[in-house]
Amino acid sequence: MAPRIYDALTRVVANLGNNSRVLAEHAGELGIMVWNIGVACVRLRVPSREIFRQIFVVGIQSVPIVVVAAGLIGVVTSQQGGYQMQSNLPLYVMGSVVVESVILEMGPVLTAIVIVGRVGARITAELGTMKVSEQIDALYSVGRDPIEILAAPRVLALMISMPVLVAVADVVGILTGMFSAQFTLGLGPETFFYGARLFWHSYDLFYSLLKAFVFGVAIPIIAIHMGLRTSGGAEGVGRTTTQSVVFMTLTILIIDAMFPPLFLQ
Amino acid sequence: MSRHSNGSEPVIEYLDVFKAFDTPVLSGVNLSVQKGEMFAIFGPSGTGKSVLLKTTMALIIPDRGDVRVAGDSVYFGGRRSLEKIRDNIGYVFQYAALFDSLTVFENVKMGISENILRDMSRIDVERQAWESLELVNLEPGQVLGKLPAELSGGMKKRVGIARAIAGRPEILLWDEPTTGLDPVNTAAIERLIRRLSHELDTTSLLVTHDVEGGLDMCDRVAMLEGGKIRFSGTPEAFNMSDDPVVRAFADRAAAIAALDVLEVR
Numbered sequence: 001m002a003p004r005i006y007d008a009l010t011r012v013v014a015n016l017g018n019n020s021r022v023l024a025e026h027a028g029e030l031g032i033m034v035w036n037i038g039v040a041c042v043r044l045r046v047p048s049r050e051i052f053r054q055i056f057v058v059g060i061q062s063v064p065i066v067v068v069a070a071g072l073i074g075v076v077t078s079q080q081g082g083y084q085m086q087s088n089l090p091l092y093v094m095g096s097v098v099v100e101s102v103i104l105e106m107g108p109v110l111t112a113i114v115i116v117g118r119v120g121a122r123i124t125a126e127l128g129t130m131k132v133s134e135q136i137d138a139l140y141s142v143g144r145d146p147i148e149i150l151a152a153p154r155v156l157a158l159m160i161s162m163p164v165l166v167a168v169a170d171v172v173g174i175l176t177g178m179f180s181a182q183f184t185l186g187l188g189p190e191t192f193f194y195g196a197r198l199f200w201h202s203y204d205l206f207y208s209l210l211k212a213f214v215f216g217v218a219i220p221i222i223a224i225h226m227g228l229r230t231s232g233g234a235e236g237v238g239r240t241t242t243q244s245v246v247f248m249t250l251t252i253l254i255i256d257a258m259f260p261p262l263f264l265q
Numbered sequence: 266m267s268r269h270s271n272g273s274e275p276v277i278e279y280l281d282v283f284k285a286f287d288t289p290v291l292s293g294v295n296l297s298v299q300k301g302e303m304f305a306i307f308g309p310s311g312t313g314k315s316v317l318l319k320t321t322m323a324l325i326i327p328d329r330g331d332v333r334v335a336g337d338s339v340y341f342g343g344r345r346s347l348e349k350i351r352d353n354i355g356y357v358f359q360y361a362a363l364f365d366s367l368t369v370f371e372n373v374k375m376g377i378s379e380n381i382l383r384d385m386s387r388i389d390v391e392r393q394a395w396e397s398l399e400l401v402n403l404e405p406g407q408v409l410g411k412l413p414a415e416l417s418g419g420m421k422k423r424v425g426i427a428r429a430i431a432g433r434p435e436i437l438l439w440d441e442p443t444t445g446l447d448p449v450n451t452a453a454i455e456r457l458i459r460r461l462s463h464e465l466d467t468t469s470l471l472v473t474h475d476v477e478g479g480l481d482m483c484d485r486v487a488m489l490e491g492g493k494i495r496f497s498g499t500p501e502a503f504n505m506s507d508d509p510v511v512r513a514f515a516d517r518a519a520a521i522a523a524l525d526v527l528e529v530r
């Protein structure tokens with residue numbers, strides 16, 4: 001009996017140690033990568049053509065899905081808000097509920113989740129495939145640095161695209177929220193925006209875009225990091241891509257949870 | 266012994282190279298290759314021949330030891346020195362490792378270092394890519410615009426070689442350059458290796474399973490087995506060696522006899 005408990009305990013401790021070692025490893029590698037990307041940018045070694053191409057692929061081509069997602073979020077927020085405050089509160093409060101939840105929370109977070117699926121997964125799979133088929137090695141062998149020509153353009157592109165995408169999502173979400181309030185609650189646009197203005201701080205928009213920017217940095221960095229440490233063929237690419245999506249989603253939610261105490265005081 | 270009277274100048278030196286993954290792969294490899302030499306490394310599958318070649322340009326970092334290229338340390342010389350070493354070496358990957366999103370022309374062009382590319386006119390780049398493809402017995406007009414996925418295995422291999430020689434490097438590392446090629450193309454590649462060595466004084470280090478070809482063509486050969494260099498010397502010495510593992514590679518009858526020595530089941 002006793003040895004078995006002892007065994008189990010050892011295993012738990014060993015697992016704990018192993019996990020923290022892996023975590024430390026990730027953190028160290030991430031840190032070095034971020035540093036190298038920074039150095040590549042400062043040395044102006046990032047090909048601008050590739051940055052523009054990536055902005056097109058990750059930014060502009062993401063607009064449709066972001067618009068659809070944001071549109072639905074606006075509708076849902078306004079419906080649900082209307083349902084919960086039936087006859088308890090003045091209706092114009094709805095304007096504030098929709099605008100504030102879209103701008104502060106739903107817009108940035110849901111756009112980020114959509115981008116994790118559409119762009120983050122793609123980056124990990126793309127770089128992971130290049131890694132396992134030795135294309136990353138081949139780049140080094142011809143004197144090119146994958147950090148400069150693959151990683152940095154993707155980070156810069158998302159850093160620039162995310163705030164724009166979130167701004168689009170904010171606008172679309174507010175508009176569909178407003179229309180939906182008009183159809184279901186009979187709340188006119190003037191009343192809607194009257195309510196919105198009552199509780200509006202101009203700081204809120206900055207907060208929304210700041211969140212977007214931070215997500216826009218976090219997503220590609222994790223995606224690239226995971227992609228470049230892929231091993232084990234097609235299965236390995238699949239495994240790392242899944243891990244990467246989980247990792248990115250959790251990071252988004254954790255960052256999101258840290259935002260109010262840091263920036264809303 | 267050698268065609269090179271001044272052949273005592275080592276261009277590649279492996280100094281006590283150790284590398285373990287899950288199990289030890291290289292355990293103290295010492296070897297030096299002279300300028301202008303054609304040098305072949307034989308060895309059973311999975312002994313670390315590819316790993317050893319990759320340590321030459323820091324595609325795989327050894328756990329211990331160092332590699333010197335033209336007198337400069339690969340691992341202790343700093344970033345600039347490594348960049349210079351990589352520009353000086355062409356690497357032929359065992360599985361071609363072509364950039365699969367780039368056309369054949371762009372792939373071959375990547376073989377020319379950025380510093381040189383900057384001062385070349387477009388016509389010159391095209392001519393050099395064209396010539397490189399001709400040297401590997403490909404019809405440039407037919408393949409230049411194709412993507413790697415549209416090529417056969419042997420064609421990919423030869424495009425990989427064209428990329429490695431595009432920058433006319435002083436040193437070429439060939440990982441099984443003729444595996445998977447038909448006899449005519451094998452002869453073409455062997456002739457290419459000879460010509461580069463004779464006309465441009467290129468140093469060639471090749472890993473090959475084609476022992477006959479290697480012995481026929483190379484100035485010196487070595488045998489890597491059990492993580493160490495088991496034999497190193499001239500082809501004549503190789504043929505006369507009475508080491509059973511070396512004998513196994515020298516003739517077929519001995520290979521069967523060696524099944525026991527190498528513990529092949």
Ligand SMILES: Nc1ncnc2c1ncn2[C@@H]1O[C@H](COP(=O)(O)OP(=O)(O)OP(=O)(O)O)[C@@H](O)[C@H]1O
Binds near residue numbers: 286287310312316
């Ligand atoms: N990136 C890696 N990660 C883990 N193990 C590796 C890696 N690269 C090589 N190995 C291991 O190192 C050993 C040597 O591999 P290597 O590719 O150098 O063999 P090789 O001598 O080139 O064989 P072959 O003649 O079949 O090409 C193998 O056991 C392989 O499993």
Ligand SMILES: [Mg+2]
Binds near residue numbers: 314
């Ligand atoms: Mg190999």
